[in-house]
Amino acid sequence: MNGEELTEQETALYDRQIRVWGADAQRRLSKSHILVYGMKGTVAEFCKNIVLAGVGSVTLVDDRAVTEEALSANFLILPDENLYHGKTLAEVCCASLKEFNPMVHVSVEKGDISTFGVEFFEKFDVVVISCCSLAKKKLINQKCRKLPKRIAFYTVDCRGSCGEIFVDLQDYKYSKKKLEETVECQLEYPSFEDAIAVPWKVLPKRVSKLYFAMRVIEQFEDIEGRNAGQTSIADLPGVLKLRKELCETNSVSESQIPDAVLERLLTDTSEYPPVCAIIGGILGQEVIKAISGKGDPLKNFFFFDAMDGKGLIEDISKP
């Protein structure tokens, strides 16, 4: 690693985690720049984790106003209207995050992320987006992929007791410890668009039902022009119809996607704080791995469901 040594202050503050991932990883972290879009509870958890870990900078994008709903699972917002009135979600969260670690530069970028040009993304090593429509996920993922520089791209969504993370590290090289030696590894990731285009029937038999259910809901919201999470039980007939179509196109049985799971995803659209903590924790860990180049990253979907308590990795890419 070329690069300056950690300062005494950094060594003292990060002592316990340097014992986990080493001084080298800590130096890389301190030089990394992270873009985050969609400041809900899960993302608040994620931001807390990476700010504590000591990344170089975090840039927040979310121009929405603070609402009652936004408060519910987000500990970065103090519930005092005088404090948040007239400010955007990103601005309010930024102020709180700064306090967690004075060595990390936290800032806000205003505007609609969909309109940001490719060159905007070039400043970042990691891009994390949340609460996005299908179209927006594809678009931002494409922009990241157009750059010569490799950007680690993540999407994260929590609906009630369920959470999903998608990871695109493109062509990723890393090292891991196997017994006593360090071995070099390589992984090829598909883009979000390519991953979800993989025909369902070629996927391994026991892929999580949540994967399919999330795709149905995502497409439903896309077709109906809804924002992510803007659904209710009244949408069930429409969603079941879409499930039928998708299952037929993909030649898989509708029983792959139980009604009960779809119902839960449609109705429990608010975030459930324990799940935010878990998904935000896993995402934080993955981003730290991707920056430090140490340890097996997950490829390429992660699901957690509080109902059965499983935290599951699924590899959805062309066989």
Added chain:
Amino acid sequence: MASEEQLSAIKRAKVLMVGAGGIGCELLKTLALSGFQDIHVIDMDTIEVSNLNRQFLFRQSHVGLSKAKVARDAVLRFRPKISITPYHANVKESRFNVDFFKEFDVVLNGLDNLDARRHVNRLCLAADVPLVESGTTGFLGQVTVHLKGKTECYECQPKPAPKTYPVCTITSTPSKFVHCIVWAKDLLFAKLFGDKNQENDLNVRSSDTASSSEHSEDVFECRKDEDIEQYGRRIYDHIFGHNIEVALSNEETWKNRNKPRPIYSKDVLPKKITKENGDTEKDCATGDVSAMASLSLKNPQDIWSLAENSRVFIEALRLFFSKRGKEIGNLTFDKDDQLAVEFVTAAANIRASSFGIPLHSLFEAKGIAGNIVHAVATTNAIIAGLIVIEAIKVLKKDNNNFRMTYCLEHPSRKLLLMPVEPYEPNKSCHVCSETPLSLEVNIHHSKLRDFIEKIVKGKLGMNFPVIMQGASILYEVGEDLEEDMVAIYDANLEKALSELPSPVTSGTVLTVEDLQQEFTCSINIKHREEFDEEKEPDGMVLSGWVEAPVDKDNNKPVGNGESTSNALPSEEILEGEKDVEIQEQSTGAETVTGKKRTLSEVDGSRNQKTTENLDDDDEDELVISNDWESLTKKKRV
């Protein structure tokens, strides 16, 4: 997710959190966000700089303040309407008795040591309050649910025994760096800067063959006619030179070992040390007195040469005497004491150099000496989320859906978070069932004090024991005892078991009770003449209680003893860096292996698992099969 019924159960609940550290901060936040309204938090600790990388409720300006109180204030900022009651106190205080515990619907542990965990386990059993237990090390973590009569208690499964090193390995024949650290910290540091009246093995073994002309007690005293540097050099020559020569004279010892090399200060240091940088004796980040600062050694990750270690040794000693003279005689090693860590690192390295053991950096040495548990924020956040999920099940009385969950570093069968059904109580658990224990002991040699310290407190984890033989009380502690009784009990402590007023003989059944924990044990005494000094250093052997075999592989002596995992079922992991009895704790580094047992357990269908596990690391597979036997013996709830 949150149904009306669930929300009202959460709102009504009164919960007790024990620990406001790494897991505790995350837990308090997640409880508050999840709608809990009445939370009580006990933590005896104050905030330190090295907490700030993960205990996100704390800031630099809070260093030195109560964790419980600062955590409360921080959470009230984003949830001002809930009630959080902080206790800056040790959970073992008598006010936290069974009646106190009975007030709660569920107890949530985010502790960092075995002792407190056992204590809380017993109080929860006595008060019949469900306990959700947790621990983390690095990327690994676990959450378990303990409900009396329904699932196993925290002590139903073996806990890895603390690692102990034979005294002679430490005093005469170190073969690993950790041996040198133990020597430097527990013997040398204690001898020079600690309580002079404490027994100390520093010289005993190495000089008993050829007694030196000097009276060994005087060697460590600074003489009137010498300055501090001369004193330091004399100590140096005595412990690294003279003592090694003496040890070498015992040829028997070195028949099958590499001989150590005596090191004298004149061989590694110039005659008179000239100070290069007299103006900065203080660490610029912390302001602490520091030998590294005054010698211009900057990077704690560098491994110093023998000469550098020797300079640090002399300089640290000088600084202790010149800047911190008042503390000498009362110091105990503290991993957060920069100068103490420097001194111990240097002394351990010089000794390592003498014995041909690789040297280590201050950063590494500090980790070993302080039993520091690796800790990151993300694992604590995940574990806290899982605790809340289980706590809500407890409140909903959803007893059939409790899970123990493991947070893994490497996925097993695609799982990174692995839920496992909890186990039934162990019918022969000495804590939650009433199985008698038996103790082999030499009743003529072992004193009541040995029995109490090593067995009743050391192994059974009692704090306020009452020892009874039939109806007669041999010993008890308490504030309201008559003075004459205290005198009798004190006298009993020094008596051999067979010489007590009601003598303990082979076949005697002793009843041991802790009134605070409401926990009672019967112990059958069996007399035995001889004990193996190396293998049975206590001179007593307790059987019938659950204790895991000592971790054999201790070449990574990191971590908080209890945080290890070698063996299964409830190998535990801890957050925190407490419990610093270096003596002799084993590693927290390989926690990974412990997890594997659960691999085979998920989903019940055992047969497919091994075959299905193809995409896992080979390492993982090995571990499963190792632990196979112990798995099959347990019953699921």
